[in-house]
Amino acid sequence: MASIDYYFSTLSxxxxxxxxxxxxxxxxHAAQVNYKPMDIxxxxxxxxxxxxxxxxxxxxxxxxxxxxRQAGKSGLPIVLKPPFFPTNPAPSSYAIxxxxxxxxxxxxxLVHGILRACWAExxxxxxxxxxxxxxxxxxxxxGLTMSGLLTGAETYARNTEEAxxxxxxxxxxxxxxxxxxxxxxxxxxxxxxxxxxxx
Numbered sequence: 056m057a058s059i060d061y062y063f064s065t066l067s068x069x070x071x072x073x074x075x076x077x078x079x080x081x082x083x084h085a086a087q088v089n090y091k092p093m094d095i096x097x098x099x100x101x102x103x104x105x106x107x108x109x110x111x112x113x114x115x116x117x118x119x120x121x122x123x124r125q126a127g128k129s130g131l132p133i134v135l136k137p138p139f140f141p142t143n144p145a146p147s148s149y150a151i152x153x154x155x156x157x158x159x160x161x162x163x164x165l166v167h168g169i170l171r172a173c174w175a176e177x178x179x180x181x182x183x184x185x186x187x188x189x190x191x192x193x194x195x196x197x198g199l200t201m202s203g204l205l206t207g208a209e210t211y212a213r214n215t216e217e218a219x220x221x222x223x224x225x226x227x228x229x230x231x232x233x234x235x236x237x238x239x240x241x242x243x244x245x246x247x248x249x250x251x252x253x254x
Contacts, residue, residue: 057086057250058232062218063166064095065147065180066140067226068133071170072125073240077229078163080243084250090155090162091214092148095226098215102224108141125241132175139179145211146200147180150190152210153203160194168192
């Protein structure tokens with residue numbers, strides 16, 4: 056069975072715009088998805104990236120145009136300048152890690168629900184109640200926000216280190232177990248073709 060390490064930030068609009076396409080592709084090819092939320096600012100600092108607010112105005116303007124266009128292509132609603140961006144991504148990331156360890160719910164639904172809360176519903180994903188609502192909606196225990204803090208913090212840091220070692224420098228990033236790397240939701244078609252043996 057093929058395996059895909061999915062490195063992402065819960066603050067990433069492009070991870071949000073991926074929707075559930077990764078999961079659809081994985082199902083088509085009987086591939087396993089390993090969800091690895093990571094510290095995107097820590098990743099940027101060590102791989103030459105720049106946080107959006109620190110980029111040149113022309114880059115910031117282009118990013119907003121690209122988000123609008125990609126949202127139109129995906130059919131997903133988006134708030135281009137959400138009121139709670141940037142916010143602390145750690146609480147939502149820890150919750151995803153705790154849910155992955157606990158099992159029993161819809162992990163893909165949880166990840167997308169958290170991303171949607173930020174980028175379409177104008178909610179603060181650093182707010183415990185918001186994260187708990189996302190957990191509950193995906194079939195997980197709301198209490199995971201409290202029970203998985205230590206393990207979540209350790210795994211979050213480890214995911215970031217593993218991402219750097221694997222050659223990851225942005226979000227979303229898809230790392231196949233054969234070493235092929237795909238950056239961005241606009242490369243999901245290429246990932247699909249690769250898993251099919253056509254690329």
